Amino acid sequence: MAWTSVCCQYDGTFAGFLTCVFDCYANREEPVEFRTPDDLCCSLYPLRTVVSDPERAGRVYRSLPKLGREGRRLAVRGFLTCLPDKELWLWRLLRLGYARGPGFTQDLTDPTVDKVRKAVLQLNSEAHKYTGFVRFSLLDGILAGEIEPKNQVLPLLRPHFSGRYPQERFVLCDRTHREALFHQPGRWAIVPVEEFHLGRPGEEELAFRAMWRQFYDTIAIRERENPRCRMTHMPKRYWAMMTEFREDWDSALPELPRRTAP
Amino acid sequence: MELMDKLNILADAAKYDAACTSSGLDRAGRPGTIGSTTFAGCCHTFSADGRCVSLLKVLMTNVCVYDCQYCVNRRSNDPPRAAFTPRELCELTMGFYRRNYIEGLFLSSAVLVSPDYTTERMIETLRLLREEYRFGGYIHAKAIPGADPLLTRRLGLLADRLSVNIELPSAKSLSLLAPDKKKEAILAPMGQIRDGIAASRQELRVYRHAPRFAPAGQSTQMIVGATGESDRQILSLTQGLYDKYRLKRVFYSAYIPSVSGPDLPAPQGFQPPLLREHRLYQADWLLRYYHFRAEELLDEERPDLDPRMDPKCTWALRHLEFFPVEVNRADYEALLRVPGVGVRSARRILTARRVGPLTFEGLKRLGVVLKRAQYFLTCSGRAPRGLKISQDGLLRHLIALEAPALAQPMPEQLSLFDPPPAGPAG
Numbered sequence: 001m002a003w004t005s006v007c008c009q010y011d012g013t014f015a016g017f018l019t020c021v022f023d024c025y026a027n028r029e030e031p032v033e034f035r036t037p038d039d040l041c042c043s044l045y046p047l048r049t050v051v052s053d054p055e056r057a058g059r060v061y062r063s064l065p066k067l068g069r070e071g072r073r074l075a076v077r078g079f080l081t082c083l084p085d086k087e088l089w090l091w092r093l094l095r096l097g098y099a100r101g102p103g104f105t106q107d108l109t110d111p112t113v114d115k116v117r118k119a120v121l122q123l124n125s126e127a128h129k130y131t132g133f134v135r136f137s138l139l140d141g142i143l144a145g146e147i148e149p150k151n152q153v154l155p156l157l158r159p160h161f162s163g164r165y166p167q168e169r170f171v172l173c174d175r176t177h178r179e180a181l182f183h184q185p186g187r188w189a190i191v192p193v194e195e196f197h198l199g200r201p202g203e204e205e206l207a208f209r210a211m212w213r214q215f216y217d218t219i220a221i222r223e224r225e226n227p228r229c230r231m232t233h234m235p236k237r238y239w240a241m242m243t244e245f246r247e248d249w250d251s252a253l254p255e256l257p258r259r260t261a262p
Numbered sequence: 263m264e265l266m267d268k269l270n271i272l273a274d275a276a277k278y279d280a281a282c283t284s285s286g287l288d289r290a291g292r293p294g295t296i297g298s299t300t301f302a303g304c305c306h307t308f309s310a311d312g313r314c315v316s317l318l319k320v321l322m323t324n325v326c327v328y329d330c331q332y333c334v335n336r337r338s339n340d341p342p343r344a345a346f347t348p349r350e351l352c353e354l355t356m357g358f359y360r361r362n363y364i365e366g367l368f369l370s371s372a373v374l375v376s377p378d379y380t381t382e383r384m385i386e387t388l389r390l391l392r393e394e395y396r397f398g399g400y401i402h403a404k405a406i407p408g409a410d411p412l413l414t415r416r417l418g419l420l421a422d423r424l425s426v427n428i429e430l431p432s433a434k435s436l437s438l439l440a441p442d443k444k445k446e447a448i449l450a451p452m453g454q455i456r457d458g459i460a461a462s463r464q465e466l467r468v469y470r471h472a473p474r475f476a477p478a479g480q481s482t483q484m485i486v487g488a489t490g491e492s493d494r495q496i497l498s499l500t501q502g503l504y505d506k507y508r509l510k511r512v513f514y515s516a517y518i519p520s521v522s523g524p525d526l527p528a529p530q531g532f533q534p535p536l537l538r539e540h541r542l543y544q545a546d547w548l549l550r551y552y553h554f555r556a557e558e559l560l561d562e563e564r565p566d567l568d569p570r571m572d573p574k575c576t577w578a579l580r581h582l583e584f585f586p587v588e589v590n591r592a593d594y595e596a597l598l599r600v601p602g603v604g605v606r607s608a609r610r611i612l613t614a615r616r617v618g619p620l621t622f623e624g625l626k627r628l629g630v631v632l633k634r635a636q637y638f639l640t641c642s643g644r645a646p647r648g649l650k651i652s653q654d655g656l657l658r659h660l661i662a663l664e665a666p667a668l669a670q671p672m673p674e675q676l677s678l679f680d681p682p683p684a685g686p687a688g
Contacts, residue, residue: 103617106613106614106616106617107614107617107618108610108613108614108624108627108628109614109617109620109621109623109624109627109628114627128302128304131300131304132304132305132306132307132316132362132365133306133307134362135361135362135363136360136361136362137361138360138361143360143361145362160298160300163290163291163298164291164296164297164298165291165296165360166291166292166293166294166295166296167293167294167295167296168296168360185293208357208358208361210266211265211266211269211354211357211358212358212361212363214266214269214270214273215269215273215318216307216309216315217310218269218270218273218274218277219273219277219309219315219319220277220309220310220311220313221277221278221309221311221313221518222311223518223534224311224312224313224516224518224534224536225310225311226310226311226312227310227312228312229308229311229312230308230309230310230311230312232312233305233308233312233314234305234307234308242307243361243363244307
């Protein structure tokens with residue numbers, strides 16, 4: 001008998017999603033839609049409200065190795081991507097993986113594997129770009145930076161920056177997802193933040209910014225100018241946060257549209 | 263002199279060095295130090311000419327005793343001159359590195375007093391950075407031809423990558439434009455670095471804490487278009503360098519007339535050969551990743567690369583007997599030779615076809631560029647439907663594919679507010 005189609009409502013966390021997976025398997029229901037409490041639209045399908053439960057989520061999480069190393073990576077990283085309806089794609093990926101075993105990730109032409117793999121590829125490449133494009137400001141001995149990524153890249157950036165600056169205290173704020181990575185020697189945390197403002201830069205900070213801008217302008221060879229090539233490698237959406245393109249250092253960045261309160 | 267002015271002068275003098283990569287070495291950060299390197303390297307920004315900026319690329323000094331005709335820093339030229347002290351350069355590097363502006367330092371130098379003296383100053387800078395500032399990021403240093411081999415060795419123990427510029431593609435051009443540099447003097451340190459790297463690898467196998475000599479390998483660069491060498495000579499030289507000197511990279515730099523000299527092309531109206539440089543890089547990739555040999559790409563009858571399409575297409579058109587390649591059976595080497603199939607998509611084909619036979623639809627998902635590859639592939643013995651094409655039709659199609667990118671000037675963006683073109687009234 002076919003599974004009943006339902007609409008799952010959950011809290012938007014990974015644990016919540018895994019609980020949905022558990023409940024759907026337990027009740028033999030097929031989710032055709034996932035929503036968070038913020039979504040305003042109603043659904044034509046019966047609504048299942050799932051409260052995230054660490055125990056059930058843990059059972060699903062511990063079963064992920066059944067998908068193989070690559071399958072597990074796709075499932076976990078897939079949740080950080082900005083793929084539209086990512087929960088649905090991940091649900092399909094999990095069904096496929098449980099049914100076919102670890103080898104299923106080799107089937108690169110399968111629509112589900114292809115979709116999730118490409119989304120994860122995009123996440124990885126955005127994270128890699130940000131390892132270079134993040135700019136820190138030294139404010140009162142703390143390095144502070146802001147980014148506006150499409151995907152949730154902070155968990156991927158964390159090992160890179162913690163490894164690179166083991167002795168530094170730094171903060172990296174993700175303005176799109178409203179969370180921030182805090183690091184001090186030996187400890188780190190990624191926590192949600194409501195407001196984040198960079199303080200006023202000091203004399204030394206301003207001097208370094210000026211020197212960097214100077215260096216950036218000097219290093220280009222005029223006879224080879226190629227704005228299109230530059231934009232291919234570094235799309236303009238990254239520019240707003242980068243020292244070399246900012247002049248108005250004293251004014252803050254434009255506010256993002258506020259998320260509606262639940 | 264202010265630090266800002268020095269930076270200005272010495273970055274300006276270094277900008278013609280093509281190499282700005284930070285790749286080839288994975289080194290995790292350790293507690294108590296600052297900095298790490300990643301194998302793939304990392305670009306921190308792209309300058310207005312579209313080149314990756316990964317390292318703080320500066321000269322130690324631009325005061326030079328040599329008089330190479332093509333070089334801005336030559337003795338007989340009169341630009342503003344400056345020199346960093348080791349301490350200034352360290353402070354600058356650390357300040358930039360902490361703010362994540364750069365991946366490390368690229369340190370080159372004009373020859374001040376003598377090659378030995380210059381190298382000693384560079385060593386002093388790098389020693390300060392590594393030992394006092396505990397810097398673990400990437401360092402690319404230029405070995406100065408003519409310096410004492412022991413000094414070059416010390417430089418290599420502090421840096422991650424070393425490079426010696428071969429400058430020009432033949433000994434004849436070298437003696438014409440850079441009379442103070444000899445081919446032998448350039449190749450000697452290259453050989454020394456190669457042997458040093460090999461010995462260091464051997465020692466590391468025995469003893470894991472053995473000192474690492476230039477662990478990210480060595481590279482070189484040459485100027486293209488200042489002298490009359492053909493692409494064939496350049497590519498053969500490149501291949502020789504990869505084979506004999508185990509280089510990681512050979513960089514090409516399209517000649518840009520920044521100074522004038524009797525033996526140089528006239529600067530008036532000279533266009534830097536950017537397209538030629540691009541084709542050379544494409545051919546260079548074929549040598550390094552696609553198992554091509556220079557002899558296959560160019561021969562005596564056709565000594566230059568075709569500017570209209572990439573070297574792989576050119577090769578494919580001359581070897582139509584090799585095609586079509588059957589996607590579901592061909593080995594990796596054969597797949598790599600197909601235009602439109604790259605290293606990644608070839609690997610994906612190998613993985614995906616273990617599950618089931620591939621179709622053209624599937625190939626598109628794998629990232630194969632079908633608009634090029636479709637002429638050279640079959641899937642389970644079948645060519646794409648509706649594809650019938652003659653041999654010179656193929657040439658025209660492939661040229662047309664690249665034409666938009668090569669067109670000058672760039673087409674303008676369409677605007678909503680332009681007057682609509684006159685047409686028959688509906």
